[in-house]
Amino acid sequence: MPRMQTFPDLLKSLWQRIGSMSLAIILLVVLAIASVIGTVLLQNQNQADYLQQFGPLWYWVFRSLGLFDMYQTWWFMSILGFLMVSLTSCLWRNVPKMLKDMRTRKAAVAEKSLKHFKYLHDWQMQDVDADQLQQSFRQRLQGWEFRQVEQDGVQYLRADKGRWNKWGYILVHSAILVVLVGGWIGSEYGFRGNMAVPEGSSEHEISFLQGTETGHLSMPFEVRCNSFSIDFFPTGAPKEFLSNLTIIDHGKEVLTSDIIVNEPLYYKGVRIYQSSFGDGGSDITFKMFHMDGSETITTAKTKVYQSWKDEKTGLSIKVTDFKPYNVENMANPGEVIDFQDLGPAVVYELRGPDLKPVKIKAFMNPFIDPKGKNQGSFMMVSLTGDKADYKPVSLGLDLTNPVEWKLFHAFMRQLAIVDKASKDANLTAFKTAMKEVFGAGKRPERMQDVAMRTLQAVNMLSALPWPMLPMLGDFEQHYYTGLQLAMDPGMNVVWFGSAMLVIGLCIMLYMPHRKLWLIIHPESKGLHITLAGMTNRNHLIFDQVFNDMFTQLDQDFRQNT
Amino acid sequence: MTATIAEPELSTLLYQGRWAWLRFNAYIGAMLGIAGMAMFGVGAYEENAFLYQILSMKGVMWGGTGALAGCGLAVVASTMKPVLLDAKMARNITPWLDGFVLMVILAAIWALFEPAQSQITYEDQSNLFAGRIIMAMNVIFIFSAVSYIAYLFAPESFIGRLATWTAYTGVFLGGSALLLRWHESYLFDMEIGHAPVSNLYEVFILLFCITAAVYLALEKRYEAKAMGAFVLSLVSAGVFFGIWLDSVGQSDIKPLVPALQSYWMKIHVPMNFVGYGSFAVACGAGMAYLVRHRLEAAGGTSKMLAIFPSLDQLDQLAYKAVAIGFPAFTLATILGAAWAAEAWGGYWSWDPKETWALIVWLIYGAYLHARVSHGWHGKALAWWAVAGFLITVFCFLGVNMYLSGLHSYGRLS
Numbered sequence: 001m002p003r004m005q006t007f008p009d010l011l012k013s014l015w016q017r018i019g020s021m022s023l024a025i026i027l028l029v030v031l032a033i034a035s036v037i038g039t040v041l042l043q044n045q046n047q048a049d050y051l052q053q054f055g056p057l058w059y060w061v062f063r064s065l066g067l068f069d070m071y072q073t074w075w076f077m078s079i080l081g082f083l084m085v086s087l088t089s090c091l092w093r094n095v096p097k098m099l100k101d102m103r104t105r106k107a108a109v110a111e112k113s114l115k116h117f118k119y120l121h122d123w124q125m126q127d128v129d130a131d132q133l134q135q136s137f138r139q140r141l142q143g144w145e146f147r148q149v150e151q152d153g154v155q156y157l158r159a160d161k162g163r164w165n166k167w168g169y170i171l172v173h174s175a176i177l178v179v180l181v182g183g184w185i186g187s188e189y190g191f192r193g194n195m196a197v198p199e200g201s202s203e204h205e206i207s208f209l210q211g212t213e214t215g216h217l218s219m220p221f222e223v224r225c226n227s228f229s230i231d232f233f234p235t236g237a238p239k240e241f242l243s244n245l246t247i248i249d250h251g252k253e254v255l256t257s258d259i260i261v262n263e264p265l266y267y268k269g270v271r272i273y274q275s276s277f278g279d280g281g282s283d284i285t286f287k288m289f290h291m292d293g294s295e296t297i298t299t300a301k302t303k304v305y306q307s308w309k310d311e312k313t314g315l316s317i318k319v320t321d322f323k324p325y326n327v328e329n330m331a332n333p334g335e336v337i338d339f340q341d342l343g344p345a346v347v348y349e350l351r352g353p354d355l356k357p358v359k360i361k362a363f364m365n366p367f368i369d370p371k372g373k374n375q376g377s378f379m380m381v382s383l384t385g386d387k388a389d390y391k392p393v394s395l396g397l398d399l400t401n402p403v404e405w406k407l408f409h410a411f412m413r414q415l416a417i418v419d420k421a422s423k424d425a426n427l428t429a430f431k432t433a434m435k436e437v438f439g440a441g442k443r444p445e446r447m448q449d450v451a452m453r454t455l456q457a458v459n460m461l462s463a464l465p466w467p468m469l470p471m472l473g474d475f476e477q478h479y480y481t482g483l484q485l486a487m488d489p490g491m492n493v494v495w496f497g498s499a500m501l502v503i504g505l506c507i508m509l510y511m512p513h514r515k516l517w518l519i520i521h522p523e524s525k526g527l528h529i530t531l532a533g534m535t536n537r538n539h540l541i542f543d544q545v546f547n548d549m550f551t552q553l554d555q556d557f558r559q560n561t
Numbered sequence: 562m563t564a565t566i567a568e569p570e571l572s573t574l575l576y577q578g579r580w581a582w583l584r585f586n587a588y589i590g591a592m593l594g595i596a597g598m599a600m601f602g603v604g605a606y607e608e609n610a611f612l613y614q615i616l617s618m619k620g621v622m623w624g625g626t627g628a629l630a631g632c633g634l635a636v637v638a639s640t641m642k643p644v645l646l647d648a649k650m651a652r653n654i655t656p657w658l659d660g661f662v663l664m665v666i667l668a669a670i671w672a673l674f675e676p677a678q679s680q681i682t683y684e685d686q687s688n689l690f691a692g693r694i695i696m697a698m699n700v701i702f703i704f705s706a707v708s709y710i711a712y713l714f715a716p717e718s719f720i721g722r723l724a725t726w727t728a729y730t731g732v733f734l735g736g737s738a739l740l741l742r743w744h745e746s747y748l749f750d751m752e753i754g755h756a757p758v759s760n761l762y763e764v765f766i767l768l769f770c771i772t773a774a775v776y777l778a779l780e781k782r783y784e785a786k787a788m789g790a791f792v793l794s795l796v797s798a799g800v801f802f803g804i805w806l807d808s809v810g811q812s813d814i815k816p817l818v819p820a821l822q823s824y825w826m827k828i829h830v831p832m833n834f835v836g837y838g839s840f841a842v843a844c845g846a847g848m849a850y851l852v853r854h855r856l857e858a859a860g861g862t863s864k865m866l867a868i869f870p871s872l873d874q875l876d877q878l879a880y881k882a883v884a885i886g887f888p889a890f891t892l893a894t895i896l897g898a899a900w901a902a903e904a905w906g907g908y909w910s911w912d913p914k915e916t917w918a919l920i921v922w923l924i925y926g927a928y929l930h931a932r933v934s935h936g937w938h939g940k941a942l943a944w945w946a947v948a949g950f951l952i953t954v955f956c957f958l959g960v961n962m963y964l965s966g967l968h969s970y971g972r973l974s
Contacts, residue, residue, distance in 0.1 A: 021930055021933065024927075024930050025927045025930050025931055028923045028924075028926055028927040028930065029923070029924075029927055031923055032919075032920045032923040032924055032927075035916045035919060035920050035923075036916075036920065038911060038916060039913035039916045039917060039960070039964055040964070043911065071911040142644045142647060143644050183909070192906055192907055233750075233752055233753060233816040234683075234750050234752065234753070235683060235753070235815075235816055237815070237816050237818070238818070238819060239752065239816065239819065239822075240819055240822075241819055260819070261819040261820050261822070261904060262819070262820070262822060262823040262825075262903060262904045263903075264903065264906070271906065273904070273905070273906045275905075275906065484905075484906040485906075486906040486907055488902075488907065488908075491902065491908060494898075494908060495899070498895040498898070501891060501895070502888060502891060502892050502895065505887065505888040505891055506888055509884040509887070509888060510884075537884075538877075538881070538884075539877055540783055540874065540877045540878070540881065
């Protein structure tokens, strides 16, 4: 009858299984495969996007498995935890054995175990002094450690190199544990979050994603952004983002410093990084072009993220963004990319009674085409509010030039008067309007362009449904600087573990433990010599070492005799 | 495959004993000197002009002092402990450093052929000299691959030696072209200048050179020439990809985005490619193993078998390459984490590139475990080395092309 396994026995065998090599390989591969998921599935995105992408069924399946933030889920953590348990078990079982192995080096080898040696040579020699032979063996192995013993008339000489190799193994495996513990300390006692500080203001709270929700945490100090600036390369690409920050601790200014990407600020264990930037509520002045034919231009002052409302018409503007540079690809599809800066632009939502709300990006400057021709002011209009639905709307007139606005109205008035049936109605009306605006015989520069634009505006402007056309008149820009604040008390533990890992790997892979034995049996007719060797790594080189040793010993003493 | 015992006199003199030991320490000293300058020198480390800081009087002083100190210490140490003269480290590493010095000299010579400053424009970079050397390198590497394959069929002919020599030439051309490119990046504008490891095209050249160099080192030490056909074929495949990148305008020198402006880039990226390159060599050894296995299974009469290393040796060679690559890759990943801690606010963000680096690391970690445990040898591990490299390629290329994340500057634009 098979013996029943007692519970402690079961635990013991389980403990050994957990630390076994095959489980280690399985765990590593499982961890690798599990990690893939999070790289294919974008993490921590908007839940609505996920829902749209996968449909309700898969969305809920993925969500309940935590796949949208999978590196924090219980099951991923369990794999890591299991890896730690396995490592601990493996170390627990092997380290004492290894330490003992490294300490005790028995010089003598039993005849039986010799047979299992991979590297083995037996040969006979006459008239050779055993001492001399051993001397020669020692000389050829500079830097090796020796041990010698005589047992039953047989002389054993053992040489060791790299006998601390097992320390490499111990270091590497405990390093992984240390790194994981460091990571755990960081996630348990550390934090990492973002704060946006507009120029001139201060902030003390960070926000961060917590699963599907946003968490907030108050810092023990305040951060004030004195200024933010962008530096450009001669090619126009951004070169440096720089924030000048002041730390305010309990109402006292304690530290003022510049930070850039790659050079964070360190205060009270918290690192402050430059991570992004955006508009921090720039002052915006709109020029409102009244579309009622009254030729009126008024101004409206507001700020980014604020709203402005016209009492009379009920038109409201909500400014959402402002950018001083707008580099756009001006090439037609299929052509070589051609980036151009279109100048400052403001983005706003336009609402009003009986109006379909729209999102508009209005540019301050008229569009000058590559030939240098003024194509008039323009804007991008999105009926859905989605960036992808922006359609360019060319307004015809160059609205930065008040004369054109005037000329347009004069032209409209003349058009109403002239005989519509006449062939030259447009021309006559335009000529009269010109005279009205500029006086007889005078004409603006680039007359032809102005005429073209005015004609175009007749169609375009009258098609717009809005009572007023808000264009960007003036601005004073204020940025906000996007900072990331992080504290990680486990970081140094991780670095310590990393150093252990690299050092351990080098010892493990590059300092193999090599053992050589020279065993001399005195026989009636001379000496029976055995050269035996063993290594745990890098057999290719050891093969050479071993064979060289044999040939050299053999040659030396054959010549001598 | 026995030790190369009968080597020419000159190389014995150069690479063994006193001279190698002295040079080794001088190089180490010079490197520490330059690192010291970057960390503690007045004016410290200037991101925009580090190349010229090294080449300036100040750099020469720091580096030279370091080299002299290294030499001095070497002399003292070796008098006290003569065993050091036989130090394997010096013998194995000095040739690499010598090769690097030769690349610097070559790059300095190439620099003489640059077009006049007035001819150099940022918009049209086609007249720069590095591009021509890279094209020469491309041709040479492909030629070398063809020669290595020809060698399999004609082992006695000179073609084998030709293959090795062209591979060396390719490494030196590629390395010196990269150094020249570093210099060229400053020719447009001092602000644009940066180390030539900032985009896919540049790191590809680095990868070819490192892969070929690691392979050549193994070839020299273990006479495993038959493996060259596989490794150099991998390199050639990469060369074609590089030519394609060039043809779609990815080879232009562009200014660095703010996130990349750090000394970490100069350490982290090359170290990573030591890992990738070694894994490529391991893949080559694995492929050679599988081919030999197939040939043996087919009856073992093929003449090719005579020049192939034995199965056991190929197995060991794949391991050897992984043993070079794995610590380098580990260190590179740790350096990347250190950089992330300084630039992104955390050493690990589970960014796709990071995660894939971890996956590669786990796969090769499992490879090393599988080797130590019994039963896993030979064919299975050869497949593992090949598959591991495919995963490495995905980590290197696929992540940039298909997945988004913080490493998006490696993207094709």
